[in-house]
Amino acid sequence: DAGVTQSPTHLIKTRGQQVTLRCSPKSGHDTVSWYQQALGQGPQFIFQYYEEEERQRGNFPDRFSGHQFPNYSSELNVNALLLGDSALYLCASSLGSSGAYEQYFGPGTRLTVT
Amino acid sequence: KQEVTQIPAALSVPEGENLVLNCSFTDSAIYNLQWFRQDPGKGLTSLLLIQSSQREQTSGRLNASLDKSSGRSTLYIAASQPGDSATYLCAGTNSGNTPLVFGKGTRLSVIA
Numbered sequence: 001d002a003g004v005t006q007s008p009t010h011l012i013k014t015r016g017q018q019v020t021l022r023c024s025p026k027s028g029h030d031t032v033s034w035y036q037q038a039l040g041q042g043p044q045f046i047f048q049y050y051e052e053e054e055r056q057r058g059n060f061p062d063r064f065s066g067h068q069f070p071n072y073s074s075e076l077n078v079n080a081l082l083l084g085d086s087a088l089y090l091c092a093s094s095l096g097s098s099g100a101y102e103q104y105f106g107p108g109t110r111l112t113v114t
Numbered sequence: 115k116q117e118v119t120q121i122p123a124a125l126s127v128p129e130g131e132n133l134v135l136n137c138s139f140t141d142s143a144i145y146n147l148q149w150f151r152q153d154p155g156k157g158l159t160s161l162l163l164i165q166s167s168q169r170e171q172t173s174g175r176l177n178a179s180l181d182k183s184s185g186r187s188t189l190y191i192a193a194s195q196p197g198d199s200a201t202y203l204c205a206g207t208n209s210g211n212t213p214l215v216f217g218k219g220t221r222l223s224v225i226a
Contacts, residue, residue, distance in 0.1 A: 006157075033213060042118070042203055042216030043158070056213060090157055092214075101146060101207065103214060105158035 002027055004093050004106035012112045013081050021076040021109045025093030031055075032074040033103065034066060035090040043090055049074050050096050078111075086113045116141045116208055120217035128225050131194050135220045137187040137204035144206040147180050148214065149189050152201045161202075162189070194224045 005024045013019050025032050031050045035043035045058035049068035068074045072093075078085055088110050092103040117140045127133050137147075145166045150158040162171045162178040164187070170179040177190040187204055201221045205214035 004157075035214075040218070042205070042218045043214070045213035045215075048213060058213065088155070092158075102148065102160060102163045104160060105150070107157040110155065 004091055004104050006089075006091050006106040006109050008109060009107070010110045010112075012114060014114055015081055015083060017081050018077065018079045019081060019111060021078075021089050021091075021111070022073065023076070023091030023093075023106060024073045025091075026104050029093035029095050029104070030072050031094045031096040032068055032072065033092045033094070034074070034076045035092065036060070037088040037090055037108070039087075046076070081113045083113050086111060116144065116206060116215045118204060118206060118215050118217040120202075120204060120220050122220060123218065124221040124223075126223040126225060127194055129194060129196060131224075132190070132192050133194055133222075135189040135191070135202050135204075135222070137189070137217055139185050139187070139206050139215075141208060142182045142185055143208060144180075144182060145209050145212070147178075147187050147204060147206045149176075149178050149187075150203045150205065152203060152219070154201075158203065191222075194222075196224045196226045198222060199224050 007022045033048040034046040037043040047057040052068045063079045065077045088108045090108045091106045094103045147164045149161045164180040175192040180187045201219040203219040205216040
């Protein structure tokens with residue numbers, strides 16, 4: 001049973017550029033959430049997708065946007081990158097109808113903005 | 115707004131010791147509480163999920179409890195091993211499939 005996968009593993013970008021991160025949820029899961037984890041901090045919620053719609057959003061600017069595809073995979077896009085966007089980006093999947101809502105995380109994408 | 119705090123921030127223990135990691139939260143209406151392990155630079159591995167109707171969960175040498183009235187959860191690790199060295203994060207949700215709110219974690223070092 002494949003778990004949550006993310007690509008790429010590492011990424012280096014320059015200020016002002018745009019980046020796209022990708023996530024495939026655990027088999028059978030339909031809900032994808034994205035989190036940003038700065039060094040030494042707990043993950044912070046960015047947004048959640050369910051049925052191809054953004055269902056909830058955390059306190060992140062509009063430069064952060066996303067998409068969910070019919071196969072439940074998801075993308076996170078960040079425009080006009082800032083140095084402060086350097087972090088580990090984590091994708092989590094869950095089954096929206098399960099009631100338990102246990103979230104499973106991927107290995108993350110390490111983004112470095114120079 | 116739910117806030118989660120973990121104390122201590124770091125802990126170093128000799129191998130074989132039993133230990134307790136603490137997690138406190140501000141809103142007693144917490145729905146689910148999940149404990150995770152994170153190795154340096156890696157993603158999160160789910161250890162235990164305590165659902166709203168439960169008070170504790172056990173998996174192997176790990177036991178987690180949840181006391182909503184006091185706003186606390188504890189993770190008990192029995193007979194610690196060097197391989198348990200990692201950062202342990204707790205996170206709660208307030209209802210249904212809502213976002214996890216995380217603490218900053220406790221960095222555990224088990225010394226052989």
